[in-house]
Amino acid sequence: AQSVTQPDIHITVSEGASLELRCNYSYGATPYLFWYVQSPGQGLQLLLKYFSGDTLVQGIKGFEAEFKRSQSSFNLRKPSVHWSDAAEYFCAVGAYSSNTGKLIFGQGTTLQVKP
Amino acid sequence: DAGVIQSPRHEVTEMGQEVTLRCKPISGHNSLFWYRQTMMRGLELLIYFNNNVPIDDSGMPEDRFSAKMPNASFSTLKIQPSEPRDSAVYFCASRNSQGDPEAFFGQGTRLTVV
Numbered sequence A: 001a002q003s004v005t006q007p008d009i010h011i012t013v014s015e016g017a018s019l020e021l022r023c024n025y026s027y028g029a030t031p032y033l034f035w036y037v038q039s040p041g042q043g044l045q046l047l048l049k050y051f052s053g054d055t056l057v058q059g060i061k062g063f064e065a066e067f068k069r070s071q072s073s074f075n076l077r078k079p080s081v082h083w084s085d086a087a088e089y090f091c092a093v094g095a096y097s098s099n100t101g102k103l104i105f106g107q108g109t110t111l112q113v114k115p
Numbered sequence B: 001d002a003g004v005i006q007s008p009r010h011e012v013t014e015m016g017q018e019v020t021l022r023c024k025p026i027s028g029h030n031s032l033f034w035y036r037q038t039m040m041r042g043l044e045l046l047i048y049f050n051n052n053v054p055i056d057d058s059g060m061p062e063d064r065f066s067a068k069m070p071n072a073s074f075s076t077l078k079i080q081p082s083e084p085r086d087s088a089v090y091f092c093a094s095r096n097s098q099g100d101p102e103a104f105f106g107q108g109t110r111l112t113v114v
Helices: none
Strands: A003-005 A010-014 A019-021 A024-026 A032-038 A044-050 A056-058 A064-068 A073-078 A087-097 A100-105 A109-114 B005-007 B010-013 B019-024 B031-038 B042-050 B053-056 B065-071 B074-079 B088-095 B109-113
Touching: A003 A087, A003 A100, A010 A019, A019 A109, A024 A073, A032 A064, A032 A073, A044 A056, A044 A064, A044 A073, A073 A087, A100 B031, A100 B042, B005 B088, B010 B019, B019 B088, B019 B109, B031 B074, B042 B065, B042 B074, B053 B065, B074 B088
Parallel strands: A010 A109, B010 B109
Antiparallel strands: A003 A024, A019 A073, A032 A044, A032 A087, A056 A064, A064 A073, A087 A100, A087 A109, B005 B019, B019 B074, B031 B042, B031 B088, B042 B053, B065 B074, B088 B109
């Protein structure tokens, strides 16, 4: 069965520090992978996506993620966190075939940024 | 494009009442998803449609929940009768199954059943 695991429910980092949010997935085929961010009271905004090709993908707001097939991981990174990055982050896998399918989300990681 | 539009943004209703949530997907998108978000269960996929046809409704919690997509530009999620445990944020998302596979989300409907 397809699934996404985000091991860290809550992470606190200091402003200016580096960040890595973990994501592991289970899917039988080559996955489509996504990271979304949700600010309080808002919908989900796409940060970045991986379909194929270069395993290091760049996204908006200075975020990047690396697809590692051998580890079934797609971790999100940012070299220097800003206070405005405080939000909830969701990793998702697109379980697609024949141009249809569903988007499955992890439980989310809440990021708190200390001044 | 205005993005995925959901209405209402907030809904407060009494237990036992019928609630209807509405969604207008992005024009040209042919897949539509309904999600429910709660603190306890996170983001759960309730149902999704492809070309207006329900493909997978295994996430619908029980018969009190129903969803329709009468045409490509409109979908509803109905709860009848509503219960306090249905209180959550309900998101609608759409994507173009022929194009990039990311889904675009609406702002959500915060439902409170008292």
